[in-house]
Amino acid sequence: MGMIQNDWLNAIGGEFRKPYYRDLYGFVKNEYSSHVVYPPADDIFNAFHFTPLSEVKVLLLGQDPYHNEHQAHGLSFSVLPDQPDIPPSLQNIYKELHEDLGCDIPNNGYLKKWADQGVLLLNTVLTVRAHQANSHQGKGWEQFTDAIIQAVNAQDRPIVYFLWGRPAQNKIPMLTNPKHLILKAPHPSPLSAYRGFFGCKHFSQANEFLKANGIEPIDWQIENI
Numbered sequence: 001m002g003m004i005q006n007d008w009l010n011a012i013g014g015e016f017r018k019p020y021y022r023d024l025y026g027f028v029k030n031e032y033s034s035h036v037v038y039p040p041a042d043d044i045f046n047a048f049h050f051t052p053l054s055e056v057k058v059l060l061l062g063q064d065p066y067h068n069e070h071q072a073h074g075l076s077f078s079v080l081p082d083q084p085d086i087p088p089s090l091q092n093i094y095k096e097l098h099e100d101l102g103c104d105i106p107n108n109g110y111l112k113k114w115a116d117q118g119v120l121l122l123n124t125v126l127t128v129r130a131h132q133a134n135s136h137q138g139k140g141w142e143q144f145t146d147a148i149i150q151a152v153n154a155q156d157r158p159i160v161y162f163l164w165g166r167p168a169q170n171k172i173p174m175l176t177n178p179k180h181l182i183l184k185a186p187h188p189s190p191l192s193a194y195r196g197f198f199g200c201k202h203f204s205q206a207n208e209f210l211k212a213n214g215i216e217p218i219d220w221q222i223e224n225i
Contacts, residue, residue: 008048011151015144024140028127036130038065039072044126046074048148050115057118057215058160058206059152061168064137067128075121078111081225092188092197097220100201106222117218122148124167146174153177158213160206164188164197181209 004012015021028044031037039046062076066087071079077090086094086109097103115121124145129135149171152159159180163169165187175182185200186192207217 004045004048006048006052008053008148008151011053011154012144012147015147020140020143024144027139028136031127031129031136037127037136038067038069038130039074039127043072043074047076047115047121047123050075050112051118051120053151053155055118056120056152056155056159057210058114058162058218059120059122059149060114060162061149061164061171062121062123063165063167064125064134065123065128067131067133067135069130072128074126075111075115076123077109078115078121079109081108081110083109088190089188089193092190092193094222096188096198096200097203099198100203101207101220103221104224106224108222108225110225111222113222114218114220119218120152146171149174153180158209158215160209162202162206165192181206 028037032041060076065072066079070083071087073080077087077093079087079090090109094103094105098105111119111121122145125134125136125141126145127136127141153175155177157179159177161175161180161182163171163182163184169184172182183200183202183205185202186195186197188197203218203220210217
């Protein structure tokens, strides 16, 4: 597990010294040594490497990393650039982006461009055993990522939250900052997207909020590779 080096360390570095994290580290280390686990160990903290706390404009909260081969790389909803299959939820995100902002639908699911602009692509659980969804739930990651969410909530500047689906919306009691905008919708999964994710217009709403507060909006267009 590559260490976090940037300004996140000042905000959440204390977590690494807590008993729960010691237990989590032992569990994850053992899982990587005895099973196939995603993402690759060096990618676990990519969301924080790519998006320093001081640069967060939008927090997009996911749940579990993708659990099939050559997908997960540490950013929620994103897949590696040479992965030919775009996951169904991300396909629906692209459809909503097309309807909302006219973005072209790209040929890949690599969302690092968003992370580089200040979109924190955070899963609540950061590892998963291959082909076993939710296999690392309840091992301590949730406590760690709650600390991340609390650090974002403490930022004294406008920030937008995309909370898609009930598990993400369960975090709302933690979000107490009046300067922040909370946007809720059903999850973009094919099982629920038609219940209100399509038509939610979160991407344009986020950009309007950022611009109204004098902040550079996000260029949501993912280019073809």
